[in-house]
Amino acid sequence: MPTIEDYKGQTPAWCPGCGDFGILTAFKQAVVEMGMEPHQFTIVSGIGQAGKFPHYLKCNTFNGLHGRTLPVATGIRLSNHVMPVIAVAGDGDCYGEGGNHFIHAVRRNINIKLFVHDNQIYGLTKGQASPTSMEGMVTKTQPFGVFSEQLNPVALAIALDCSFVARSFAGDTKHLKGMIKEAMTHKGFSLVDIFQPCVTFNKINTFEWYKKRVYQIEPEYNPEDRVEAFKRALEWGDRIPIGVIYRNHRPILEERVPVIAEKPLVRQGFDKSKLEKTLKEFY
Amino acid sequence: MDYSIKIGGEAGQGIVTIGDTLAKVFSRKGYHVFTHQDYESRVRGGHNFFQIRLSDIPVMASRDKIDILVAFDKAGIQLHEKELTGSGIVIYDSSALKETHDKPNFLDIPFANLALERGGDKIMANTVAIGAVLGMLGVDMDILFEIIGDTFKKKGEDVIKGNKDSATAGKEYAMTHCARCSFSPAPQSGPKMLINGSEAIALGAIASGCKFYSAYPMTPSTGIMNYIAGKEKEYGIIVEQAEDEIAAINMALGASFAGVRAMTGSAGGGFALMVEGLSLAAMTETPVVIALGQRPAPATGLPTRTEQGDLSFALYTSHGEFPRIVFAPGTPEQAFYLTNKAFDLAEKYQIPAIVIFDQYLADTQWTYEGLDLERIRYTDYRLRGEALQKLPEYKRYVFTESGVSPLAVPGDSKHLVVADSDEHDEDGHLIEDAETRVKMMDKRLFKKLPLIVSEIEPPVLYGSSSPETVIVGWGSNYGLMKEAVDILSKEKSIAMLHFSEVYPFPHPPLNPLPSREGRQTVPSPLAGEGQGEGGFMSTLCNAKTAICIENNATGQFARLMRAETGYEFKNRINRYDGRPFLLEELVGKIKGIIG
Numbered sequence: 001m002p003t004i005e006d007y008k009g010q011t012p013a014w015c016p017g018c019g020d021f022g023i024l025t026a027f028k029q030a031v032v033e034m035g036m037e038p039h040q041f042t043i044v045s046g047i048g049q050a051g052k053f054p055h056y057l058k059c060n061t062f063n064g065l066h067g068r069t070l071p072v073a074t075g076i077r078l079s080n081h082v083m084p085v086i087a088v089a090g091d092g093d094c095y096g097e098g099g100n101h102f103i104h105a106v107r108r109n110i111n112i113k114l115f116v117h118d119n120q121i122y123g124l125t126k127g128q129a130s131p132t133s134m135e136g137m138v139t140k141t142q143p144f145g146v147f148s149e150q151l152n153p154v155a156l157a158i159a160l161d162c163s164f165v166a167r168s169f170a171g172d173t174k175h176l177k178g179m180i181k182e183a184m185t186h187k188g189f190s191l192v193d194i195f196q197p198c199v200t201f202n203k204i205n206t207f208e209w210y211k212k213r214v215y216q217i218e219p220e221y222n223p224e225d226r227v228e229a230f231k232r233a234l235e236w237g238d239r240i241p242i243g244v245i246y247r248n249h250r251p252i253l254e255e256r257v258p259v260i261a262e263k264p265l266v267r268q269g270f271d272k273s274k275l276e277k278t279l280k281e282f283y
Numbered sequence: 284m285d286y287s288i289k290i291g292g293e294a295g296q297g298i299v300t301i302g303d304t305l306a307k308v309f310s311r312k313g314y315h316v317f318t319h320q321d322y323e324s325r326v327r328g329g330h331n332f333f334q335i336r337l338s339d340i341p342v343m344a345s346r347d348k349i350d351i352l353v354a355f356d357k358a359g360i361q362l363h364e365k366e367l368t369g370s371g372i373v374i375y376d377s378s379a380l381k382e383t384h385d386k387p388n389f390l391d392i393p394f395a396n397l398a399l400e401r402g403g404d405k406i407m408a409n410t411v412a413i414g415a416v417l418g419m420l421g422v423d424m425d426i427l428f429e430i431i432g433d434t435f436k437k438k439g440e441d442v443i444k445g446n447k448d449s450a451t452a453g454k455e456y457a458m459t460h461c462a463r464c465s466f467s468p469a470p471q472s473g474p475k476m477l478i479n480g481s482e483a484i485a486l487g488a489i490a491s492g493c494k495f496y497s498a499y500p501m502t503p504s505t506g507i508m509n510y511i512a513g514k515e516k517e518y519g520i521i522v523e524q525a526e527d528e529i530a531a532i533n534m535a536l537g538a539s540f541a542g543v544r545a546m547t548g549s550a551g552g553g554f555a556l557m558v559e560g561l562s563l564a565a566m567t568e569t570p571v572v573i574a575l576g577q578r579p580a581p582a583t584g585l586p587t588r589t590e591q592g593d594l595s596f597a598l599y600t601s602h603g604e605f606p607r608i609v610f611a612p613g614t615p616e617q618a619f620y621l622t623n624k625a626f627d628l629a630e631k632y633q634i635p636a637i638v639i640f641d642q643y644l645a646d647t648q649w650t651y652e653g654l655d656l657e658r659i660r661y662t663d664y665r666l667r668g669e670a671l672q673k674l675p676e677y678k679r680y681v682f683t684e685s686g687v688s689p690l691a692v693p694g695d696s697k698h699l700v701v702a703d704s705d706e707h708d709e710d711g712h713l714i715e716d717a718e719t720r721v722k723m724m725d726k727r728l729f730k731k732l733p734l735i736v737s738e739i740e741p742p743v744l745y746g747s748s749s750p751e752t753v754i755v756g757w758g759s760n761y762g763l764m765k766e767a768v769d770i771l772s773k774e775k776s777i778a779m780l781h782f783s784e785v786y787p788f789p790h791p792p793l794n795p796l797p798s799r800e801g802r803q804t805v806p807s808p809l810a811g812e813g814q815g816e817g818g819f820m821s822t823l824c825n826a827k828t829a830i831c832i833e834n835n836a837t838g839q840f841a842r843l844m845r846a847e848t849g850y851e852f853k854n855r856i857n858r859y860d861g862r863p864f865l866l867e868e869l870v871g872k873i874k875g876i877i878g
């Protein structure tokens with residue numbers, strides 16, 4: 001059985017008190033409890049504070065470019081669909097720079113687990129507005145406040161009929177661990193949007209701010225009702241729901257690609273013997 | 284014998300099907316065939332043409348003059364009548380074109396009526412036209428009947444019979460009404476292979492064990508995706524249409540990281556979006572092959588036409604410094620072998636390799652006796668399965684003598700595979716220190732580069748071994764240049780130097796490689812092999828006249844040559860109207876320079 005110690009990685013370069021630490025703790029606990037070994041899965045990350053996540057763990061890692069986690073994860077997963085593939089991104093990373101990829105990864109319903117460290121700000125580049133920043137937030141680059149409507153990733157995902165949509169909070173590692181485990185075991189593209197306070201640059205959406213507002217969705221709630229899910233997704237203000245907000249059981253891409261019905265692509269080898277016949281088709 | 288046939292008409296009239304069918308008949312009959320297409324960026328209307336040349340000796344370029352013009356629209360006649368040879372003939376259907384030409388070199392064939400009367404459906408008018416062309420040439424119908432049988436197998440016997448009867452009707456009509464037809468193609472034996480550049484690149488990829496192809500459609504690269512997609516099941520390949528070219532290259536890199544050979548392709552515009560990913564491939568040392576199909580730009584340019592305008596872009600684009608390979612095949616045959624070599628070297632050295640081509644090469648069909656599968660390189664350089672499990676330790680970017688660190692498959696063993704777009708240490712974790720940075724740069728760049736250069740073949744020298752005139756070119760101008768040398772050799776001392784492995788530049792002995800210390804290192808032993816002492820540079824320097832021929836405005840290859848060797852061309856022939864050179868035109872331009 002793996003232990004938390006097995007997952008000890010590089011020393012994090014995050015600011016003390018950053019919400020990212022809570023995510024790291026919850027993630028380690030989740031994979032250990034699930035009995036996953038570091039070599040059994042791959043994390044793909046982008047660039048930002050969240051992008052550094054896999055370095056602070058132990059696992060197969062592709063730390064790619066800002067915004068490009070999902071296409072890389074898609075390529076990995078299609079090539080080896082028996083290996084769990086996790087994408088870790090920031091809110092800017094995933095919803096800004098990589099917004100197009102987000103839409104299409106959800107549409108494909110490839111069985112990737114996407115964990116978004118949503119601090120409603122650009123942390124690594126020192127505090128510019130992100131797509132999820134609240135309207136009116138003043139930053140160095142938005143001196144008159146943010147003009148654009150705040151992006152609602154949960155509602156967007158439900159609109160796209162995303163297979164699994166959850167929200168959690170880095171300040172509640174127990175809840176977060178649960179959401180991570182549920183996402184990991186769900187079959188289908190899974191988004192967990194995680195409120196992750198940036199203690200250095202986001203002076204609005206602080207630990208206190210979230211703590212005051214978030215509430216856990218009641219157990220009777222049926223996440224398979226899309227219209228109800230949409231209503232929950234639109235709740236924002238004094239009360240913000242966390243938990244599994246929407247879920248469906250659409251077939252996953254990996255099961256629809258005939259080429260990998262029997263074996264993952266990476267195990268198929270290359271059979272040269274058919275080439276003669278293929279060449280003949282040109283005569 | 285050397286005949287050219289041009290089929291002209293609107294998009295949607297079936298010009299390509301007619302051209303393809305005729306080319307297939309000729310190649311199966313054993314003729315050497317060359318075809319090229321010219322089409323507009325539209326699905327219906329406009330004016331397109333398909334030109335076929337057939338001969339009893341190898342042909343590799345289109346001529347200016349045509350022997351048979353099949354006109355399906357008025358523009359076909361207006362634009363191309365002047366291209367007819369003295370004995371050339373136009374065939375057309377006056378009822379369809381609503382105009383009649385009373386000149387002796389015009390033959391009015393009622394394509395639609397014959398199709399209706401003999402085949403039972405006007406839709407078979409194109410088959411009548413095919414039959415008519417074969418009738419004019421006196422070529423048997425047996426192969427055409429075979430093709431009709433294969434094409435319409437699913438549509439049933441009636442359709443097959445209707446098409447055969449239509450073809451026969453066209454043939455008989457041409458034979459009885461074409462008093463001027465005096466074509467006599469010599470019979471040939473043994474079918475030949477007929478293949479275009481796109482198919483050859485795709486086939487080269489498949490023959491290299493490519494397992495993953497992700498792309499976003501863009502002319503002239505879509506043919507590659509189409510061909511590979513048609514073989515997905517048979518070869519176990521995944522073709523994924525990405526949401527954009529950024530995703531396309533990142534997916535390919537993901538697949539490659541996961542342990543399979545991966546490729547992407549686009550035109551210049553899509554490649555522009557891939558540039559960040561190109562640099563990611565370099566930093567993470569993830570092998571990838573990119574097919575870059577040039578078309579006239581900037582921006583959307585002339586989407587369906589041809590140009591060699593992206594060479595400098597392919598050579599130099601990226602943030603940061605790293606080795607890459609750029610191959611520019613000149614023929615479908617070269618495209619097949621060089622795509623394979625690109626896969627091999629990309630994986631061997633864990634670098635991006637670009638196969639640059641253009642619309643002209645993509646769409647031109649050539650005939651060959653065959654392609655040699657013995658020449659295909661296939662070594663799985665990845666560390667996987669048991670071999671990986673047995674290793675006591677693994678570091679993705681371990682420092683080695685060659686700069687190449689073993690590339691392991693994640694998930695195959697307890698060893699973790701960590702790739703990073705940040706500068707990193709041997710384990711793949713991000714670093715900030717200057718010393719590791721320099722060591723990693725040296726590993727990726729200076730250690731690998733001489734090894735890569737040693738894999739690069741010198742240019743092809745064709746013609747006189749000590750020529751007074753050398754014509755120099757790269758990529759798709761191979762066939763034109765070679766035929767121009769054949770024509771001009773009758774009275775001149777002339778040779779061609781054709782570069783297909785353009786980067787790293789094949790190093791002539793006179794000009795060794797740069798090294799980290801700025802000293803000169805030993806040149807590649809391969810450079811200049813078989814080209815006498817001094818290799819291709821001395822051929823060039825000893826010539827009285829050297830001319831660089833390119834389908835672009837500014838002479839991008841000439842500039843590369845100057846940058847790499849110091850050699851400066853005094854003569855250049857450039858065409859940048861979106862069309863390929865034609866043979867006689869090129870010969871004329873060369874004569875204009877050398878007299």
Ligand SMILES: Cc1ncc(C[n+]2csc(CCOP(=O)(O)OP(=O)(O)O)c2C)c(N)n1
Pocket residue numbers: 047048049050051066089090091092093094117119121122123124125130
């Ligand atoms: C193409 C590109 N554009 C911009 C950047 C600079 N950049 C790095 S991280 C980042 C934003 C980070 O914000 P987010 O994704 O929310 O992650 P966080 O740091 O907040 O975790 C930006 C703009 C980059 N690395 N690459």
Ligand code: SF4
Pocket residue numbers: 013014015017018019020049119123124197198199200201
């Ligand atoms: S800047 Fe913000 S997000 Fe980044 S490490 Fe510091 S607190 Fe965390």
Ligand SMILES: [Mg+2]
Pocket residue numbers: 048090091092117118119120121122123130
């Ligand atoms: Mg952020």
